[in-house]
Amino acid sequence: MSDQPLQSDENGETSAFRRLLSSLGEPVLEVAQTIKGIFQVFGLTWYYMLKGRPRWKATVEQLHEVGNRSVLFITVTLGFLGMILIYQAGYQAERITGDLQMLGGLFLQLLLREFAPTITAMMIATRVATGMAAQIGSMVVTEQVDALRMCAAQPVDYLVVPRFIATTIMMVVLSIFAVLVAYSAGAMTAYFSFGLNVRTFVDMSFIGWFDVLLGLSKALAYGMAIPIVACHAGLNVFGGSEGVGRATTNAVVNASLAVVFLDFVISGLGYVILGLVT
Amino acid sequence: MIRVENISKRHEGRMVLKDVSMDIAEGANIGLIGPGGGGKSLILKIICGLVTPDSGNVFIDDIDVHSLGPTELADLRFRIGMLFQNYALFDFMNCADNIAFPLRQEGTHSEEEIAEAVHQALHDISLPDIGHLYPNELSGGMKKRVSFARAVIRRPPIVFYDDPTAGLDPVTSSKIFILLRKIQTELGVTSVTISHDIGGIKEICDRFVLLDQGKIIFEGDRDEIEASEIPIVKKFWHGFSDDELNV
Amino acid sequence: MSPMHKIARTFQRPLHLLGDWAMGWFHHIGGLGLLTWQVLVYLLPWKWNFDGPETWRTMYRVGVKSFPIVVVTAVLVGAIMVIQSGLYIEQYGAHGLLGWGAGYAILRSVGPILIGLMFSGRVGANNTAELGTMKVTDQIDALRALSIDPVAYLVMPRFMAMIVMMFLLVVVGNATALIGGALTSQFLLDVNMVLFFQSVVTYVLLEDLMHGLMKSVAFGFAIAIISCYFGLQTSGGAVGVGRAVNASVVGSAIALFAIDYAITYAAL
Numbered sequence: 160m161s162d163q164p165l166q167s168d169e170n171g172e173t174s175a176f177r178r179l180l181s182s183l184g185e186p187v188l189e190v191a192q193t194i195k196g197i198f199q200v201f202g203l204t205w206y207y208m209l210k211g212r213p214r215w216k217a218t219v220e221q222l223h224e225v226g227n228r229s230v231l232f233i234t235v236t237l238g239f240l241g242m243i244l245i246y247q248a249g250y251q252a253e254r255i256t257g258d259l260q261m262l263g264g265l266f267l268q269l270l271l272r273e274f275a276p277t278i279t280a281m282m283i284a285t286r287v288a289t290g291m292a293a294q295i296g297s298m299v300v301t302e303q304v305d306a307l308r309m310c311a312a313q314p315v316d317y318l319v320v321p322r323f324i325a326t327t328i329m330m331v332v333l334s335i336f337a338v339l340v341a342y343s344a345g346a347m348t349a350y351f352s353f354g355l356n357v358r359t360f361v362d363m364s365f366i367g368w369f370d371v372l373l374g375l376s377k378a379l380a381y382g383m384a385i386p387i388v389a390c391h392a393g394l395n396v397f398g399g400s401e402g403v404g405r406a407t408t409n410a411v412v413n414a415s416l417a418v419v420f421l422d423f424v425i426s427g428l429g430y431v432i433l434g435l436v437t
Numbered sequence: 438m439i440r441v442e443n444i445s446k447r448h449e450g451r452m453v454l455k456d457v458s459m460d461i462a463e464g465a466n467i468g469l470i471g472p473g474g475g476g477k478s479l480i481l482k483i484i485c486g487l488v489t490p491d492s493g494n495v496f497i498d499d500i501d502v503h504s505l506g507p508t509e510l511a512d513l514r515f516r517i518g519m520l521f522q523n524y525a526l527f528d529f530m531n532c533a534d535n536i537a538f539p540l541r542q543e544g545t546h547s548e549e550e551i552a553e554a555v556h557q558a559l560h561d562i563s564l565p566d567i568g569h570l571y572p573n574e575l576s577g578g579m580k581k582r583v584s585f586a587r588a589v590i591r592r593p594p595i596v597f598y599d600d601p602t603a604g605l606d607p608v609t610s611s612k613i614f615i616l617l618r619k620i621q622t623e624l625g626v627t628s629v630t631i632s633h634d635i636g637g638i639k640e641i642c643d644r645f646v647l648l649d650q651g652k653i654i655f656e657g658d659r660d661e662i663e664a665s666e667i668p669i670v671k672k673f674w675h676g677f678s679d680d681e682l683n684v
Numbered sequence: 685m686s687p688m689h690k691i692a693r694t695f696q697r698p699l700h701l702l703g704d705w706a707m708g709w710f711h712h713i714g715g716l717g718l719l720t721w722q723v724l725v726y727l728l729p730w731k732w733n734f735d736g737p738e739t740w741r742t743m744y745r746v747g748v749k750s751f752p753i754v755v756v757t758a759v760l761v762g763a764i765m766v767i768q769s770g771l772y773i774e775q776y777g778a779h780g781l782l783g784w785g786a787g788y789a790i791l792r793s794v795g796p797i798l799i800g801l802m803f804s805g806r807v808g809a810n811n812t813a814e815l816g817t818m819k820v821t822d823q824i825d826a827l828r829a830l831s832i833d834p835v836a837y838l839v840m841p842r843f844m845a846m847i848v849m850m851f852l853l854v855v856v857g858n859a860t861a862l863i864g865g866a867l868t869s870q871f872l873l874d875v876n877m878v879l880f881f882q883s884v885v886t887y888v889l890l891e892d893l894m895h896g897l898m899k900s901v902a903f904g905f906a907i908a909i910i911s912c913y914f915g916l917q918t919s920g921g922a923v924g925v926g927r928a929v930n931a932s933v934v935g936s937a938i939a940l941f942a943i944d945y946a947i948t949y950a951a952l
Contacts, residue, residue, distance in 0.1 A: 232934060239941035246948045247793055265772075273768050281801055285933045289809065293926020300922050302525035305487050306587075309519045310539040311511035397449075400820050400922035404813020407929040411805035412753060419798070423760045426767040427872060433771065 193391075193413070200315060200391045201383075204323050207316035214321055221325030225287050226332060233333055234340050236282050240274065241341030245348040249355075259353055263360030266345055267338075271366065271374040272429075275337040276330075277422050280381035283330060284414035288389035291322055292410030295393025296403040304394070319390045323383065330382025331375065338374075369436075373429045380425060384417040438463040438627055439595070444483055444493035446476070453479055454490070455651040466621060467629045468642030470673055475648045477631045478522060481597045484629075485517055486510050497595070515543060518588035518596040522603060522631075524580040526572035526587070533559070533568035536587045543591070558586040562616065578609035582616065589620055596620070598630040602637060610634055617641050635674060647673060712913075712935070719913045722835050723843055735841055742845035750806045750853060757802045758795065758857035762864030763872075765789050766880075770873045779875050783883025786869075790861045792892045797944055799857045800903040803850055804936040808911035811842055812932035815915025816925040824916065834916065843908045850904030854897060899947050906939040 245266065252259055295318055298304050304314050349355040392410035396402040439461040446454040453476045461467055469477050482488040484495050486502045495502040497513065505513065526535050536558050537551045546554075559565050562582040572580055581601060589596060601617065602610035614637040620626065621641060632638045638645075645662045647655040647670055655662065655670045662674055725731055769785035815838060818824050827834050862884060866877040914932035918924050 232938070235938055236941045239945045243793060243941070243945050243948050246952060250952055251788065269768070272771070273764070281798075282937060285801070285805065285937050286930065289926070289930040289933055293923070293930055297922045297926055298528075301523045301528075302521040303527055305482065306519070306521055306525035306527070308487060309485060309514050309517065310587075311514050311542050312538075313507065313511075400925040401813070401817045403922040404810075404817055404925045404929060407926055408806065408809040408813055411809050411929075411933055412802070415802055415805050416753065416756065419757055419760045419764075423764050423767075426764050430767050430770060430872065434774075 196395065197388055197391045197413075200319060200394070201387045203313075203315040204319050204387060207313060208320050208323065211313075211316045211320065214317075217317075217321040218324050221321045222329060224290070225283070225322075225325045226329035229283065229286055229329070229333060230336070232286055233279060233282055233337055237275070237278060237337045237341045238344040240278055241270075241344030242348045244269075244274065244341075245345040246352065249349060249353045253353070259349070259355050260359060261362075261365075262349060262353075262355065263346070264362035264365040267342060267363065268365045268370050270338050270341055271370040273422075273426070275341060276334045276374050276377040276381060277418065279334050279337040280330065280378070280385065280418045281415055283326070283333065283381070284385050284389075284418055285411055287326060288385050288392075288410040288414040289407045291386060291389040292393040292406045293403060295390055296396040296406040299394060299396045300399055300402060314394060315390075318394075319386065322386045322390060326386040327379065327382035330385070331378045334374065334378040369429070369433060373425070377422065377425050380421045381418050384421060385414045388414045388417050438465075438498060439484060440496040441480070441484065442494045442496070444480070444490045444495070446479060446483065446488070446490045448479075453651050454483075456493075457648075457651070457653055458493075459646060459653065459656065461627060461629065463627055464625060465627055465644055466642045468638040468645045469629055469631045469648060470633070470635070470638070470645065471648040471654075476651045477648050478599050480648070481519070481599055481629060481631070485514065485519060485597070515539075515591060516593050516595060518591065518593040520581075520585050520588045520596070520598045520601055522599040524572065524577075524584045526580055526584055528572050531569055531571050532564075532575070532583050535572065535583060536590055539587060539591050554590060558590055561619075562586050578605050578612070581605065581609075581613060585613070585616060589624075592624060594624075594626060596626045596628045598628065598632070600631050600633070602632060602634050610637060613637075614640060635676065715917065716909060716913050719835070719839070719916075720909050723839060723909065726836060726840055735837055738837070739841040739844050742841045743849060746807050746842075746845045747849045747852065749810075750803060750849070751856070753802055753806055754799055754853045754857050755860050757798060758861040759864030761794060761798050762786070762790060762861035762866075763868040765794060765861075766865040766868040766873065770869070770875075773875075774873075779879065780883055781887070782869055782873070782875050783865075783880040783885075784887035786865045786880075787862065787884040787888040788892060790865065791858055791888060791896045793896070793944070793948070795858055795861050796854050796896045796899040796903060797940060799854055800850070800900070800907070800940050801937065803846075803853065803903070804907045804911070804933055804940065807846060807849075808907045808936050809929050809933050811846075811908075811911040812915040812918075812929045813925055815912060816918035816928040819916060819918040820921055820924055839912045839916075842912055843905075846908035846911075847901060847904035850907065851897065851900050854900035858893070858896065895947070895951055899944060902943045902947060903940055906943055907936050910935045910939060 245262070248266065249259060249262060252262055295304070298318075304318075307314050307317055346357050346360045349360050350357055389410040392406045392413060396406045398405075441457060441459045441461075444454050444457045445452065457476075457480065469480070471477055479488060483490050484497070484502070486495075486505065489503055500513065502510070502513065526532070527538065530538065533555050536555045540546050540551050540554060555568065556565075559568055562585065564579060564582060567575065567579065567583070572583070575583065585601070588598075598617065601613050605613065614634075617628075617630070618641050621628065628642075630638055630642055639659070644658050645655070646653060647662075649669055655665060655667055657665070662670060665671065665674070765786040766782065769782055769789070773779060773782045773785065815824075818838075824834050824838075827837060862881075866880045869875040869880045870877040911932045914928045914935065918928040920927070
């Protein structure tokens, strides 16, 4: 929302043309402002991470919050994902080629390249980003953030940096965990539904350095983007409980969009790089 | 000591403060009164540099608050204590850590000194045994007192109280005002108190400012406000009005 | 405390936690079941009870608000799927299969689930926040005091609007995802987009499209019930609203994957 009210012309009425312009411009401005704010928080986070003193206790707490407390959630969702993908792929492979030998190897490759980091990140964007925005947002509306600043503690230093470090580390760890979960669930589905031997299914021959690197760089990028977007939403709350609700919604939407966008960029780059290398 | 010059602030398309100027002399105890939404809390936040005004300047000891960088602003804030309206106690720390937080941030005190100071502070607010409790385990009055202890733990020369008795029963309110009185006589602070409790601030303040719809309507000492003929001042000070039915 | 007592307590602790956890889950499952029941009863022709104009307004809000996000997500998802398929197609030189690989994945599974997650974030979270704020500011009790049934007045319009709009948004999302995929294949992979669309039309079956659309209706149903339930359950001020939104999106994500699995399993 812009701070300035609609400009009025001489008659004190807003003209239809002006209204049209402002209705077109306002969302654009809003998006631009959000992106600018997110990059500001990102820059400040790096500044305080490199210059400020480390906060081990807070970081460990956040590692627990982001990592340990997401394990069950990731297990359930990625487990289902593994089963769904193998069902769909196995069904198609049976229909078209009738050959399931390559199913496991290709599945592992696809998990590494795309699904494990991205879907994990979507889940973290759901669970962790809303949590962060809600927590920081309610600190803003109860004036705790103002109190931090009055005690000469910078909110970004104090609140964002531990979350940033914890989420970046945990995103990589959880992505690896997600590969294991989804792959095991897939192996079980392949065994019970298509009678595919687990030994045939576990096939690492397709995996190369490229797949691992692509998956890890995605996980790292998501891990940095999600906490920044979520904390930005939390720090920009205004108004009471309504504002906190709005911030959590913004956090999950913006974080998910950031994940999808980064996925597109990194996948595209990966494709171009692979083309150059081979 | 504190000079506020021509502050204007717009919030969500509405002018909350319109060209407000005031002077707060060293050692003065200002009572800031006025109807809700009149911009009282906002003025305090602008003075501390928590909110940037659209126009105007704030000087504390001739330092322009809004021209400072983060580090200098932090140094300035070491000299200001603030009691927030919603307690603003950190809910992820227990009370002792909350009170110790400003001292820890300064980074120049040893842990023993801090522990001693916290012990003394808890004793001063007559809640000696609640150091290990978390804010959500306390009643409203206790939270206010802990928040008060945190605000003055550094012995700041300037203290702001944003509605110190909001939502408290009369007995607890009077306890809070006794505390405020005590800190004033002990430290000789400069203070600004926002309150709707006229009986309470009559006791602790020597100058009064009435703010309505973003403008200062009245400014003066106790005798002047007693004698004022401005209707809204009378309404606030004496708690009644002649045109009650027309409001 | 005696040492025996201490040992006993240590052993009891995990059981205690497990019990707490189970109680919490069963509480929520029961509550969700009850709300579903109430909603279904109001759908019966002779108990037909919901606010018509409010439903239209909610549909407009739900649909228009999430339209840009769904379009952006869908275009990107289409592009990503084409890139991922492209990595294989390149390997085997089977350019004619690009549309099949990407189209099948988008229409049948990835499209609905990613759009569903976005929808849950945008509309579901917003809905929980809105109802939660009404709850903590006693507006729900005020409705009850005016003898207006909150389920009929607040939940039914949202329920209808979310199912209809989720379905329509997946239709729109499928189309834009294919367009995004076609553009990517043209400009990044150098595969003619006519070839891409031919491949989609030749190999992707109508059944695949219907399968995805069926999922979208089920997703809309689940997100509506879950987000309304957690909104109406909110307590404890601003902190509570944040917690409710968190619970709502986590619950929706789990429900989405579980439903996706169930439908995939049932369809084969």
